[in-house]
Amino acid sequence: MSDKISRGDFLLKSGLAAAGVMMGGLASAAPTAQKAEDKKKRFAKLGKVNVAWVGMANRGREVMREFEKTGMANIVAMCDVDLKSKGCQESIKAHPKAKVYTDFRKMFDEMGSKFEAVVVETPDFSHFPCVMLALNQGKHVYVEKPMGRTFYECELMIQAAKRNPHLxxxxxxxxHSDANYYQFKAWKEAGIIKNVTHVDAHMNNSRRWHGYDVNIDRFPQAEPIPDGMDWDLWHTTQQFHEFNAKYHPGNWRSWYDFGMGALGDWGAHLIDTIHEFLDLGLPYEITPVKFEGWNTYFFPMSSTINFKFPRRGDMPAMDITWWDGIGNYPPIPEGFGESKMGADVPTIGGQSAAASAVKINPGTIMYSDELIFKRGSHGAITHIIPEAKEKEMASMLPEVPTPTSNHYENFLLAVMGEEKAHSPFEVFGPLCQVFCLGVMAQRLNEKIIFDRETKRIVNNRFADAMLTNTPPRKGWEEFYKM
Incomplete structure (x- = not known):
């Protein structure tokens, strides 16, 4: 369900036809007002999907707005452990007919027959039980990135999806439903992107934990729990911690016990197309290169981690180096040019993207045996650098399909049998498992040798045991048996 745009029209719409170069890219090929209206009418004819929502505030509220815009989502039930929060109150006001819950298990028990799909927008560590229950009860699932907090939990979710191919x-x-998805695929198939040997993925904006005391020797002390919040239920499968504002709201991402740091938060926006279309799978070696402010409680102030991937068919072995932290930049190749933040990028670390002044904005630099490429994050398109080389190759660049649905529309259309999901668990899961292995290397500050066949760590027994995490809290064991 994709239209085609010719290279000539593509350049004309980007304002670069005179230069003969595919520079402005698919971001400039946005649908006209008429096409947008046609799409709206087409969606209206399809009806609506009944949806249950878990996690209604902050990012959950942002995503809910996007689902609302599609016109194809009928939110019939909502759930959150902090219902008095501003975001939850906004969600409740926006959907006055939806039944509201604190415990998602009760929501499934009472409303399970009233919805076909579930959206999970909870903290990283609590994705797992919500997703497993949804799949076990025959519900379609949209889950926030990263997929889960541990390698094993991601594996269980991948396998649950495989057992239910109709979901x-x-x-x-x-x-992963925007311009770069289509462009990267087309450039790979046309041989523009080939023989990639190295990628630098960088995210150097400030993070929530920057400024924390790295000499910490215990978890934060107990503080009063917000009025009306079920703090115990917030933990789901994870072991209990006393409440502190450095956990909630949002700051849970800072801590190994709850979140996945910058790598888990941004990796899926940076290397998603690289991982899928270069068929990377799982790495065989993960090496901590440099950490600043390393400790065993929360993520370092900056991290450099290298992931090695073997040869795949006729594609050479390659590696990805991850760079995060203020000032921790990868080498910048000559002719790199300007780095801009895409319009579709949300707030970063609690501040607007515009307020995050950095040398280069989040993105990737990709090296092949003949060319160097750069791109930003999320749906930003790929460019050949230097600019002169891209101009020289303009006539060689293939036609690229233009997206006819965004990521949220794509999910709902897939539920209705109109499209195929772009980031199903068979694609999304292994990508997130790469990040799980990277976070383990961060936490241990040790190299990991990973057997891709057995999916075990072979050089460190303690690390291998960490693949499955600590036992779940009492009362939450059932989700690991579904």
Whole structure:
């Protein structure tokens, strides 16, 4: 369900036809007002999907607005452990007919027959039980990135989706339905992107934990729990911690016990197309290169981690180096040019993207044996650098389909049998498992040798045991048996 745009029209719409170069890219090929209206009418004819929502505030509220815009989502039930929060109150006001719950298990028990799909927008560590229950009860699932907090939990969700091929699953890396998804695929198939040997993925904006005391020797002390919040239920499968504002709201991402740091938060927006279309699978070696402010409680102030991937068919072995932290930049190749933040990028670390002044904005630099490429994050398109080389190759660049649905529309259309999901668990899951292995290397500050066949760590027994995490809290064991 994709239109085609010719290279000539493509350049004309980007304002670069005179230069003969595919520079402005698919971001400039946005649908006209008429096409947008036609799409709206087409969606209206399809009806609506009844949806249950878990996690209604902050990012959950942002995504809910996007689902509302599609006109194809009928939210019949909503759930959150902090119902008095501003975001939850906004969600409740927006959907006055939806039944509201604190415990998602009760929502499934009472409303399970009233909805076909579930959207999970909870903290990283609590994705797992919501997703497993949804798949077990025959519900289509959209889950925020990263898929889960541990390698094993991701594996269980992947396998649950495989057992239910009739169910639609979609990971929440929303750029995976935008311009770069189509462009990267087309450039790879046309041989423009080939023989890639190295990628630098960088995210150097400030993070929530920057400024924390790295000499910490215990978890934060107990503080009063917000009025009306079920703090115990917030933990789901994870072991209990006393409440502190450095956990909630949003700051849970800072801590190994709850989140996945910058890598888990941004990796799925940066290397998603690289991982899928270069068929990377899982790495065989993950090496901590440099950490600043390393400790065993929360993520480092900056991290450099290298992932090695073997040869795949006729594609050479390659590696990806991850760079995060203020000032921790990868080498910048000559002719790199300007780095801009895409319009579709949300707030970063609690501040607007515009306020995050950095040398280069989040993105990737990709090296092949003949060319160097750069791109930003989310749906940003790929460019050949330097600019002169891209101009020289303009006539060689293939036609690229233009998206006819965004990520949220794509999920709902897939549920209705109109499209195929772009980030199903078979694609999204292994991508997120790469991040799980990277976070383990961060936490241990040790190299990991990973057997891709057995999916075990072979050089560190403690790390291998960590693949499955600590036992779940009492009362939550059932989700690991579904």
């Amino acid at each position: 639609v699953t979609q990971g929440g890396n929303q750029g």
